Amino acid sequence: MDLRRYRRFPVRFQSVLSGSSRNEWAGTIVDFSKGGCRIETNAQVYAGMQISLRLDIAGEVSPILIARAGIRWNRPNLVGVGFISVESPHREHLDQLLERLKRGANG
Secondary structure, three states: OOOOOOOOEEEEEEEEEEOOOOOEEEEEEEEEOOOEEEEEEOOOOOOOOEEEEEEEOOOOOOOEEEEEEEEEEEEOOEEEEEEEEOOOOHHHHHHHHHHHHHHHHHO
């Protein structure tokens, strides 16, 4: 039984993680939900660290910016990220993207 709060979708989105000391790392989001994502990356991050996240989605005019996110766990080349705050209009953009993913998964 899966007790997750939000439905997850398998995706392949390019992303950039930014740390507090102006460090940036590239990554590929491999699963995505309203509350967070899993990213393939070689980022030097640790559980509890706060980052910002830019999602570059193919076919979209502008990226989605997650102002604050937290690293929930990390393994070699893989991190779990929870979204803390998403500011408008990025929140609306995120909701629209999730709606398209739901429609695609259901039909």
